[in-house]
Amino acid sequence: MTSLLEVKDLTMRFGGLTAVDTLNFKVEKGTIHGLIGPNGAGKTTTFNMISGFYTPSAGEVLLRGENIAGLPMHEVARRGVVRTFQHSTLFAELTVLENALVGTHMPFRPNLFAAIFGWDKDARNGAEARAREALTFFGLADVGHEHAGDLSHGHQRALGMAVAYASHPDIVLLDEPFTGMNPEETKHMMGLMKQLCSDGITILLVEHDMQAIMGLCDNITCMSFGKFLAEGGPAEIRNHPAVIEAYLGGARHVA
Amino acid sequence: MRNIFIWTVIAAILFALPNLLSFSQQEVLVFLTINILVVASYRLLTLTGEWSLGHVVIMGVGAYASAMLTKSSGLYVPLGIVMGGVVAGLTALALSYPLFRMKGFYFLIGSFAAGEIIRLLWKRFREPFGGTKGIKGIDPMPDFSVGFYDFDFFEPTSYFYFSAIVVAICLWILWRIEKSPIGLTFQAVHWQDKLAQASGVNLRAYRTLAFVIASGFAGIAGALLAHYIGTINPNSFDVEVMVFVLTWAIVGGTSTFYGPILGCVVLTILNEVVLRELGLEQTRPLIYGLILILSILFMPNGLESIVQKFTRQKERRSLRPEEAK
Numbered sequence: 060m061t062s063l064l065e066v067k068d069l070t071m072r073f074g075g076l077t078a079v080d081t082l083n084f085k086v087e088k089g090t091i092h093g094l095i096g097p098n099g100a101g102k103t104t105t106f107n108m109i110s111g112f113y114t115p116s117a118g119e120v121l122l123r124g125e126n127i128a129g130l131p132m133h134e135v136a137r138r139g140v141v142r143t144f145q146h147s148t149l150f151a152e153l154t155v156l157e158n159a160l161v162g163t164h165m166p167f168r169p170n171l172f173a174a175i176f177g178w179d180k181d182a183r184n185g186a187e188a189r190a191r192e193a194l195t196f197f198g199l200a201d202v203g204h205e206h207a208g209d210l211s212h213g214h215q216r217a218l219g220m221a222v223a224y225a226s227h228p229d230i231v232l233l234d235e236p237f238t239g240m241n242p243e244e245t246k247h248m249m250g251l252m253k254q255l256c257s258d259g260i261t262i263l264l265v266e267h268d269m270q271a272i273m274g275l276c277d278n279i280t281c282m283s284f285g286k287f288l289a290e291g292g293p294a295e296i297r298n299h300p301a302v303i304e305a306y307l308g309g310a311r312h313v314a
Numbered sequence: 315m316r317n318i319f320i321w322t323v324i325a326a327i328l329f330a331l332p333n334l335l336s337f338s339q340q341e342v343l344v345f346l347t348i349n350i351l352v353v354a355s356y357r358l359l360t361l362t363g364e365w366s367l368g369h370v371v372i373m374g375v376g377a378y379a380s381a382m383l384t385k386s387s388g389l390y391v392p393l394g395i396v397m398g399g400v401v402a403g404l405t406a407l408a409l410s411y412p413l414f415r416m417k418g419f420y421f422l423i424g425s426f427a428a429g430e431i432i433r434l435l436w437k438r439f440r441e442p443f444g445g446t447k448g449i450k451g452i453d454p455m456p457d458f459s460v461g462f463y464d465f466d467f468f469e470p471t472s473y474f475y476f477s478a479i480v481v482a483i484c485l486w487i488l489w490r491i492e493k494s495p496i497g498l499t500f501q502a503v504h505w506q507d508k509l510a511q512a513s514g515v516n517l518r519a520y521r522t523l524a525f526v527i528a529s530g531f532a533g534i535a536g537a538l539l540a541h542y543i544g545t546i547n548p549n550s551f552d553v554e555v556m557v558f559v560l561t562w563a564i565v566g567g568t569s570t571f572y573g574p575i576l577g578c579v580v581l582t583i584l585n586e587v588v589l590r591e592l593g594l595e596q597t598r599p600l601i602y603g604l605i606l607i608l609s610i611l612f613m614p615n616g617l618e619s620i621v622q623k624f625t626r627q628k629e630r631r632s633l634r635p636e637e638a639k
């Protein structure tokens with residue numbers, strides 16, 4: 060059976076630096092899959108290649124068996140792969156509700172002539188209902204009228220996910236969704252992710268918070284210096300000597 | 315109900331306005347009406363964050379197209395004006411292929427270069443563009459009657475009514491677009507193109523769409539102008555005019571629909587009342603440059619920010635009684 064998402068020998072070179080080096084892993088439908096590794100391991104670069112932000116130097120990204128590597132980001136999104144960004148990337152000048160409305164672009168594609176003559180009432184109502192549903196799910200219903208730039212850091216991360224969720228994705232790529240959240244918010248957010256997963260949305264998660272990763276993931280891929288290091292369930296990864304070495308080695312590097 | 319009342323009053327004022335003005339002021343009023351469409355259409359493009367220096371030349375494309383079509387094939391002038399918009403929009407579509415390989419500053423320079431190339435073509439080819447002398451004797455709008463009012467296009471007043479109706483329809487369409495999901499997508503493309511694209515927005519398509527719509531309405535404005543003044547040449551659409559458009563937009567502010575229109579109206583009145591009275595007409599570019607710099611320094615959010623200050627105060631005041639409950 061083909062996996063929902065599979066990367067095959069994925070490679071990204073920036074000049075002389077090989078940020079991701081012949082990486083392989085599979086993400087099964089309906090699971091939460093973790094992608095971990097020390098700083099600079101190449102996790103964000105991997106996300107960028109899967110989501111179409113970068114064209115890989117080599118290798119394939121297979122979505123339900125179809126190679127999507129090198130497609131523009133909006134084409135990848137239209138196939139059901141929606142990402143969030145590592146740094147709170149939002150429409151800071153727009154309101155929270157407007158942010159979520161942009162997220163409904165795919166299910167409710169705007170039409171110029173309908174918009175001018177007001178024939179798109181149903182679509183507009185549908186989009187707003189979906190946007191509000193996404194905001195409510197992520198606990199942002201009360202701040203819909205505020206500017207996204209004025210939100211607290213935790214709320215901004217939640218809004219980033221609400222924008223992605225509003226588009227009815229099949230798989231979401233979340234890049235460090237828990238940074239800037241306090242332990243309580245993190246716990247709450249973990250609950251929401253489990254709920255998303257049980258609603259049938261597959262999640263690929265990059266995160267440094269090991270407790271969150273271990274608590275959430277069905278499967279974890281660990282990488283270091285762009286290379287595949289280990290894969291397995293939380294218990295396996297936690298006790299994997301190569302993983303421990305990579306993290307400790309990284310720490311020694313910093314010191 | 316209240317809105318209908320306000321719009322009726324505005325329409326009545328606009329109807330009465332030419333009768334309070336001298337002949338030359340009536341002519342200025344026609345130009346002002348056309349220029350309002352130029353800045354308002356320009357704003358639609360700026361919604362996506364792109365600033366073009368070719369907008370006035372595209373307006374000229376509409377003027378040339380309508381002038382040539384009505385002259386050569388005897389097309390009915392109002393249809394020629396619509397065709398002016400269509401040709402300008404199609405020109406923008408063709409230009410979008412090279413131009414939207416660029417963004418921001420490079421787009422700005424690219425749009426300027428594209429505009430200059432079009433102007434060179436007008437100058438270079440006496441057939442069919444008339445060379446540097448341009449096109450003379452453009453068909454005027456044919457007179458007609460609507461029962462209670464006889465449009466006599468020898469009179470600026472009649473042309474003002476006609477262009478005001480055309481411009482009002484265009485503004486309504488621009489407004490509907492801006493307030494629609496399309497307008498929201500334009501803004502999304504402006505503020506965070508990465509996130510917009512990750513939400514499935516085809517950036518190139520939306521930038522092109524804004525450019526084509528803005529250009530189409532600029533083309534209509536150009537055609538309105540051509541059939542009023544009767545003669546156009548490449549210098550009618552040179553960069554000096556573009557600087558005026560930029561000044562109106564920046565002085566007015568581009569974060570609201572009415573900002574650029576406000577800038578256009580205020581600066582035109584200033585120009586007519588102050589500069590003409592003082593006999594400083596010739597120094598208009600200089601003074602516009604000065605106003606542009608001063609407003610960037612001291613009023614970075616434009617005239618609209620002053621209006622917003624007042625309307626917000628009013629809102630707050632009207633909110634207070636509710637809070638007291």
Ligand SMILES: Nc1ncnc2c1ncn2[C@@H]1O[C@H](COP(=O)(O)OP(=O)(O)OP(=O)(O)O)[C@@H](O)[C@H]1O
Nearest residue numbers: 073076078096097098099100101102103104105145
């Ligand atoms: N656009 C780029 N140009 C050049 N080098 C890059 C680029 N993007 C990333 N890199 C390099 O590639 C390597 C991997 O970076 P990446 O951002 O993917 O790491 P990461 O695993 O996401 O790290 P972190 O946990 O800090 O977010 C780093 O050495 C980084 O400097």
Ligand SMILES: [Mg+2]
Nearest residue numbers: 102103104145
């Ligand atoms: Mg990263």
